[in-house]
Amino acid sequence: MKTKEVRIGNRVIGADHPILIQSMTNTKTENVADTVAQIQKLTAAGCDIIRCAVPTMEAAAALREIKKQIEIPLVADIHFDYRLAIAAMENGADKIRINPGNIGDEGRVRAVVTEAKERGIPIRVGVNSGSLEKDLLEKYHGVTAEALVESALDKVKLIEDMGYDNLVISIKSSDVMMCVKAHELIAKQTDHPLHVGITESGTVTSGNIKSAIGLGLILNQGIGDTIRVSLTGDPTEEIKSAKIILRTLGLRKGGIEVVSCPTCGRTRIDLIGLANQVENMVADIPLDLKVAVMGCVVNGPGEAREADIGIAGGVGEGLIIKHGEIYKKVPEAELLPALREELLHWEQEKEK
Template identity: 55%
Template sequence: MIERRTTRQVMAGCVPIGGDAPVTVQSMTNTDTRDVEATLRQIRALEDAGCEIIRLAVLDGECAEALKKIVPGAKVPLVADIHFDYRLALAVMEAGIAKVRINPGNIGSEARVREVVSSAKDHGVPIRIGVNGGSLPKDILARYGGPTPEALYEATMGHVKLLEKFNFQNIVLSLKASSAELTVRSTERISRACDYPLHIGVTEAGTSFSSTVKSSVGIGALLLQGIGDTIRVSITGDPVEEVKVGKAILKSLGYGKAGLEMISCPTCGRCQYNVEKVVREVERRLDPKLPLKVAVMGCVVNGPGEAREADLGIAGGKGSGILFMKGEKVKTVPESRYVEELVKAAENLAAAKRS
């Protein structure tokens, strides 16, 4: 059992971040925020995939104005991503945004920061300080010779102290880089220094394959230490994929809500049927919210024992296989009915668990 690092808790709308709250999965829309309908369609797709917090880019006043229509149409808290223009931060809070992501150091004078903080206090909106290894201040880069864990830490703490100067502690922190190692080392360091909740993820991680690898390594390394209160997997492409990978990372570590977990063997020369095809079809047909571990194994001899922790599964061979529950044989099944028998048994078992 992973022991979570204790952090103070903040609220993004109705969703708690930190404290004893579950680790949440975030994503970010890639639509033009000024296009209200397109943005709402993507928000609904993300919500359907299980996304719990959604961030949107706010580039200008037209984006901020569009949020007045977008916010009421969302079921989950929305976060405004803002750079440079402090007036946008003020506008989105008036529009009902649940959280703001800024770098306090790049929105101008202390007077402007104070104005943003005052509005955040009035609206009960937390501020996420997001520091990126690719956009550190020049003086810090010169001092450390590049983006190092120490450089990201110093930049972050500078922003923290600025907000604390105005007696503001409703803060979430994130230190990200395109390197999984730099992300991990930086986040480890900040986690030892303060108890603000942490949003974690490897940024600019690439397309689905490379991002899944980098994110699993970086996010997983931190979560295994109990570090991290909310996560985002950054993928170049459909943001719904970010949510799917994020949920899978949490599930693999025992975090997150119960849901369907597929177990399947990596296949070898002993397999005499198309294991991958059966796994994909079973996964497609079963409700992802079913609280079950379902196995598809390629060997009748070893399969049930190797998947003993599964609730049920098929251990198949050429022509026939066995349906098993908790490693024990239930019945023999013809190869042509592997999918149908496993889906039916899984749905029946889930219904029995609910009753």
Template identity: 50%
Template sequence: MSAIRPWRTIDRRPSRQIMVGKVPVGGDAPITVQTMTNTPTSDANATIGQIRRCEEAGVDIIRVSCPDADSTAALRDIVRAAEVPIVADIHFHYKRALEAADAGAACLRINPGNIGSPERVAEVVRAAKANGCSIRIGVNAGSLEKHLLEKYGEPCPDALVESALDHVRLLEEHDFREYKISVKASDVFLAVAAYTQLAGELDCPLHLGITEAGGLIGGTVKSSVGLGMLLWSGIGDTIRVSLSAEPEEEVRVGYEILKSLGIRNRGVRVISCPSCARQGFDVIRTVERLEERLQHIRTPMSLSVLGCVVNGPGEARETDIGITGGGNGRHMVYLSGVTDHHVQDDGMIDHIVRLVEAKAAEIEAAQALVPEAAE
């Protein structure tokens, strides 16, 4: 079979590249995964602890809210402790933006039109330039400007895009172009339409998100639909999955969305069946335990877990490691698509974990010899 599969190709929208600290966003840079802390930012230790868990999950950029002076006072310690760039979330008080920039924030999430006079906008831009900060313009359907709601009657794609363009003009008047934009909505159709329209208006990087998406299951589905539609059409340079769940769960879901589209691979991609009466072992519980046990694996690789021989061998041929359920508690293990040995029920999960860890070490060793082969 030819390795060229045009039906898997995503033609990514061309965009200019900006830097969020040490992380490039846009252009030919990998699509990054973001999340946001939910601890009080003024509690630096708690916030750093949460950032650590997100870093372990693979987060590229993390945002913290800075609603008051105590938060920006703690930001310097947070930035110093974090291994990834920190975005300071600012809403209305321009002084918080100045303080955050001075404290080392890599990016300011701020809508210039919300912070008052042109003089205040100019001050924020000067602080961003002086400290090497980029800016994210964050438009949200739930907080559109009053005059736009009066003009359009309700949140709509035109209103979100007009708001974004208005904020862009305020930055570009001060010769500032290190910005990215989000036009989020909790309505999937509204968000997708707004992002699609905005993508044709500007060349800046776009930060994707379906805001207030919901809980872990509902929000994952909703975000996957919305972000998947945009990413498949080539739109998006960085993503945040907004869930009523712990931030590290947002990171894991973000990577699963990117993995499902073949955009970025991190960790183990599990192919598993929904299980049925033919299963030779408890597929559901096995997958649950394997996903939990393999969270520490960062090396991209694939694992198939199939309960019987109907689809099992075919799936196993396409994965690095596979297991197919057999009779009498005796199951077939595949390595690199080839039948290799059997394993009994007892100790099966431990055995698979050891195989995955060994394969990850093998891949990492090969990449160390040929660095350009790494992601």
């Protein structure tokens, strides 16, 4: 679904631009040092856009210093107080996220829109299933996909009628299938870019499963311009998951994909630990490769044939496998360093 182009700081979304990954800091925005440190960590992990909560004027003022120390666009998350939105823009926010329904009367919304328009700052109109208006809850007899869409489009129209259409829309629900349906509906009714995510999806385990299903179903239909995997945990986990989802759907290349077997009675090495070590080890190697981690030498070479390079464990030793062929045998203790050496050599050859 082709959407309009929207510039957010030094990034552009919509139209034919790639889907960007977003996350949100969980530090106190007023604490500049902690917030900057977390944003830099997220940037290194692959975050394209960062959102910070702005609950106080002190937090809004802190954005100015935060902006000086980060490289990616900053979105200010505003609730209730329209003055915080204006202050956030004055202090350098590249985009603001508001729900016009909790900002107040039309005059307050207009004040925010006027400031955004003067500065050319996009507004993300965000609607969650937990914040639907009473009249829509009555009309649809509860929270539904149709209610989410109507609520979002009503707010978009309010801002458009004020003469501003530099907008991004997000409609989120913790109900995966409701969220999917809502995106299918709204994609047919607007050409504004869509920020996609399953809100309040849960812990790293349950949140990843729900997000993978929901985002997979939505993105696979060509819907979505930015995504966030919302997890109750370290925000860097959101970036890892988002990258895997995009890569699995063929929507983003780059980064090493690790595949590993589920272990069986033939396994004589700590395959679970080894697979996790490999995944962590390759995180900083910028290659578009598939690495296989196999638990035994019986099926390892064959199962690793689809990978560019792989390792298979044995008793006290292991194999380095390239394109399904055994490349060399090394002691078990040297398996991980040997794999890294091969990957770094691969990277050097690529750069020549």
